[in-house]
Amino acid sequence: MLRVIRCLFRPTIMHRGFASQYIRLEDTSDEGIHLRRVVVELCPLGHQHRPRALDNLAWVLALRFQQHGSIDDLDTSIQLRREAVSLCPEGHTDRADYLNNLAFSLGYRFDHQGKPNDLDEVISLYEEALRLRPVGHQYRDTPLDNLGLALIRRFNKRGDIEDITRAISLFREALTLRPPEHPDRNTTLNNLALALDTRYDKLHVIEDLNEAIDRYRESLQLTRHDHPERHSNLVNLSASLCSRFTQARENEDIEEAINLCRESLAALSSLHPDRYFSHMRLQQAYLSRYRILRDAADLSLAIENFRLASRHPTQGFPRRIMIACNWVIAAEQHSHTSALEAYYTCFDLLDGHLATRSSATSRREAAAAFHYARSLPVDAASCAIRRDNLQHAVELVEQGRGQQWSLASRLKTPVEDLQLANPKLAHNYLDLSRRISNAAQSSVTITDKAAADWAAVEYRRLTRQWEAAVAEIRNLKAFSRFLLPPSYEDLQAAARQGPVIILIASQYSCSAIIIPTSGEPRHIPLPSVTLTDLNNLRDRFARAIRHASIMGPKLPRNDLIVLLRTVWEEIMLPVVNVLEHVLKLKHGSRIWLCPTAAFTSIPLHAAHPFQTRADRSKEPCLEDLYICSYTPTLSALVRSRQMMKKRVTPSFVTIGQGQPGTGKGKALLAVDSELELVHKLVPATANGTTISGDAATRAGALKALEENTWVHLACHGKQDPTQPYNSHFVMRDEHLTLLDIMEKHVPHAEFAFLSACHTAVGDKETPDEVIHLAAGLQFSGFKSVIGTLWEVDDSVAKHVVKAFYENLFNGLEEGGVMDCTKAAWALNRATHAVKTKVPLEQRMVFIHIGV
Template sequence: MRRGFASQYIRLEDTSDEGIHLRRVVVELCPLGHQHRPRALDNLARILALRFQQHGSIDDLDTSIQLRREAVSLCPEGHADRACYLNNLALSLTYRFNDQGKPNDLDEAISLYEEGLRLHPVGHQYRDTPLDNLGLALISRFNKRGDIEDITRAISLFREALTLCPPGHPRRDITLNNLALALDTRYRKLDVIEDLNEAIDLYRESLRLKRRDHPERNSSLVNLSASLCSRFTQTRENEDIEEAINLCRESLVALSSLHPGRWFSYRWLKAAYLVRYRVLRNPADLSRAIENFRLASVHPTQGFPNRIQTALHWVTEAENHQHDSSLEAYQMCFELFDSHVMTRSSIISRREAATAFRGAQSLPVDAASCAIRRHNLRQAVELVEQGRGQQWSLASRLRTPLEDLTSASPQLAEKLLGLNMRLSHAQGSAGNANPAAADRAATEYRILTRQWDAAVTEIRDLKAFSRFLLPPSYEDLQAAARQGPVIIFIASQYSCSAIIVPTLGEPHHLPLPSVTLTDLNNLKDRFARAIRHASIMGPKLPRNDLIVLLRTVWEEIMLPIVNVLEHVLELKHGSRIWLCPTAAFTSIPLHAAHPFQTRADRSKEPCLEDLYICSYTPTLSALVRSRQMMKKRITPSFVTIGQGQPGTGKGKALLAVDSELELVHKLVPATANRTTISGDAATRAGALKALEENTWVHLACHGKQDPTQPYNSHFVMRDEHLTLLDIMEKHIPHAEFAFLSACHTAVGDKETPDEVIHLAAGLQFSGFKSVIGTLWEVDDSVAKHVVKAFYENLFDGLEEGGVMDCTKAAWALNRATHAVKTKVPLEQRMVFVHIGV
């Protein structure tokens, strides 16, 4: 990113607390209806925006935007000052886009600049200003979306503006710089050297017009430096790269330690050192580049998007050059992502923030792979856990059990609990609110977040609470393996492998040398095709393609792991194991791995589910959390919820649902409080209430995973959809077990597979410790056979006084799939998976 110079209508002024206070007083003296209120609002907004640029407080910028929205609203079309206030509001929105990365801010800014330009027709004295500002916003959008029309139009706007700023014009240096920036941006897209050469000439002319004390001189220095770096990669002329490095050094000398411009200097200085290292191979240049990566990543005056992009680039270069800083770079990425996502006040906008960076989705597994290559398996487990499931981790912070803290400090526990409740209420979706209301909600949310951070800091000062809510250590995570080993499957571009976390002792690493990330992606695609093909085949026809794929999973993935479980850990057959897949592994039915071959001299070789009772867990922390919540148990109540007749356009009728509900109701022990909700009563509200009021749930209906917005994944009820977001907003700490007899309830989305955002995970997050979900479409006519066998095994013997135990669910599912082999086709037996305790 290089810097363009936006134009403001009013000069920069003092941003001291006293200056801001005086402007607030002026606003109070200009009540609604006062002719000078728009100007008073804009003056205060301008100072707050300037203070944001100096100190980075997003609240200042949000307040600036709110004030400028009001100023624009008070100047309808035809008002003499409307163009001024449109420009200034757009400018503040552009600042926030650069800091927060919200696309809507940029689109709104461009619309405002467009209107401002229409109010400055050809011949207007100040037409160059809206031309410049609109051009800069188009460059930003081009960098975000890559539409060549945006950059082509930006160049045209700047050329027109330059004709309006002949030599001697006070704003000529601004337009020279902006035209150079646009040409340089197009060069990086189209690689036309004439664009780059012209950009360098324009940057030089712009720099000559700036005195040494000019506030934007440092920006011109780094912009010229960046272009000279680009030309050096083409020409290998040493004077270009030497000048580029010296320009960045000159800019750093002139800037204070917390000046926002230092980030640009660090960014382009590391680029210059990297370019020279690639040509001359001097290790000192690589070290200097890494140090500037580090400085740019932590520089506090830049918004998280810029710092995250820098850290991601640091990861790439450290990996490419096998530099010792690679693990530090990964850790920096996780910390920045965590902080960035926490600034978002809604669950949906958090996912948008997490998916906005190309290449970031593979960070958890790549970090783990890096730690494995450094022979640090404990750190590999910690990193893959820290980087995965961040959406759940952030939300879980607001539901942390506070029993231990209550014993140590009741006042702090009460304070944090109150903040948790207020934050949970404030983080609602808020996606449909108008922009002004959304801005106010975001500001209120961040105020609460800072109060929450302060409370957590206070708690960490207590003895025995120093790691309160910090990323878990290996010792913390190993608690997930208390009742059986957890196998983490690492699917990285650098290596594919598995890490077995045992109940005691050190983790075990199993390389999977015959498996690459490309192989895994091909394998999951082949599974998807095979499942679709099986769904249109008759139940009597053989599933040859599925058999081949499951044999591949057995031989290339699971057999090496089974060998370690048997011969190293000496795990007895019939023991529990937990599978924790990442990335491409999340779309492969690992639990169904099978050799599918019979030898003449002995009986059929056992498959994975013959050897062990398999469960899945989204993350190790999720399993630990579910186990902790098992301590509190209440008298069980069981509800069956079914919707076989959804509304018009919501899917075909499910004719077997009612009989399935009757079957389950009969199999549930009479000692449990049993209820059934179906037909007209199975509405969104009715189902939510039933989830909250019961500890055991069986849900039979249509289920749908939304591939583009996973929080909209839902169960189909009679009236409205029961969405994942609805479920997540409920807290049901006494819930125990849920059987989701619906389609696609345990598969995540393609964009962020390691966030594990699906319906089964949502129920686990809300409080259900043990969940059975589905990986693909369920045939309701055969699912009832699995359901019947499952509950018969789960509740066997309970009529004689036994206790309903959700920890037996994985074993009962294992027994059920064996029992229905002659009745249910392969793809419908393996569709059900167990998640949790």
């Protein structure tokens, strides 16, 4: 069911600390900032005025950030204020002021980037500032107000009712310290109203909303018309009136709400950061009135304000992403023609937001924070399908999913053609890509907050240079789409060796799109399948697999048989009918499955009719008809094919760790015999080597991955459900993690067999990012990978391994060439060959990914 995403924060009138009275708008000019840098230089370490000089420079940088949105200004402001705080230890008379100002800058960065650690630090700093100004202190009102605002932020993020209740209590105390004649009473009235309004959104107690409106009106009465932040009061009152209109449906409330937003916009310059809030509240008012009165003009005005708010350049990505997602929801709910535009806007903003993060881990955390955006890729594709634009559907599902890989791969894009056309540009691009990658890797190990801030500034400086280099490359006619989201024509190259089937699981519809080798894509509706059905099917498979693991190998797998028959009849049979009867695809041909969302946890390749009636011939299953492979994204398959040009003399390494260290898992007694078996089957021309026992360490395994083109890895595998980049292979000393693998670039690598558990299982929090060990190996350079969907029984896995390599290397003793593109076929033959030796769930567990 569609739900509007709640606004995380409303504009407020905030105290800026004791230094703000010295700062004017013109001081944010380059000359003004330069002069304050000179003042800092004139106040070296130990100078009594250095903290004030640092803070004054920090203020102008923070103000310039508000004007122009440069995050580097804000990071520098934070760094300067950290130093100022450090120079004012416990007992210093100005410590509370510098704590307040540091918290202020960190609060802005939280609003801009959404890092939860920043918000926690803001509250901690305000708590200390309040402690330094106890009851009776003449300036206690300021930390009361500021801590209250920070608690509202945290309540909006985490929903703990104690935070909002305490915020209201703090504001009421501050109000007693700011009587009617106090110049800042209007500020506290506004903030108390904001807290009451926020609690109303959670608990829907009408008394909270009515008091909030009264407090906003009282604050407005005390605020001069020329006050620089009067627009905040106007917008906040507008939001409360809109809420009351939704409940009571009094037209006077919504008319006043719209007029207040218009008045606030009239008071703001075109690039003022708070225009975002005015546009956001104005769309809310128009949309609320449209839902009651159904005037199409109101819907059009609401959509236009969604558009303006999501594209406002001086606001941070988190807020703009939130409003763009709400735009998607509104456009879908009301069947508005702007829905596709809204989806594209979301993807562009998400890509921009993730690109500001300097490590894969922080990018994944940033993506996971937008829980309401998880279904965007499949919902966007469904939207395009409903508009009969299948090419756009393919482009959207590709652009929206796998963003983690696409951002990381931008720094590893092959540039051979560019090197031939313009060696200088290619060299500059590669150099900057290398420097950004190094900066990203080094940032992972930084624990000091100040050093981390400076590292972030350096990362973004390099990123801007890299973006400028990319823009220069795109000016070349033949490279106009260099690193841009791929077009359908680009993506169709993934189907060069056989059709690709994208399985789309959306709340609006479930369907498949077949991308043929040539021609237009084909849409296959799956009318009997819903997203709820798929989630139930996924959970039933998980239970059936767990049950099978405790059953004897000879007992029938009736529950799995029923589930695989369901997959065949409701999902894969409609696809097969199109492949056979429309595309005329020959039996034995290769196909690639590209599942999304809930489809990623269902063993589609094992779909089977399991017909047993004697009066009819046996109906073939999917793997009888076609050779099935998977691909995490279309781009990944295209990239692997492009890199196949770099083939070298093959070298094969078997890596095994059957005796992991204490506490790292049980002994795998069959590993050594599996390594020996593989080593015997590898052709002599591959110069096979084995690493096991004490030699199978993290460093030893990484070195082997870099130095060999073919790898067989047998050990414990572990998918980390909370931090997928920590998913790992268990070695003798340290874990070999997904991050370790991603950091390697092995362009000549060809094939990897991952004889370990859970190596091709995605992340439940972000299923369409396909973050798992097999995808990591493909990303690092391996074109063809065999992974596993669940736990592997090492006592029977050797039967699959033996049959696989016997098929793969059959005939090589007569001078044949090792060919990783035969891996999918060899796996298909192997699973057929071991039917009498290996239980069903252990035959299904292995899947092929890549070329």
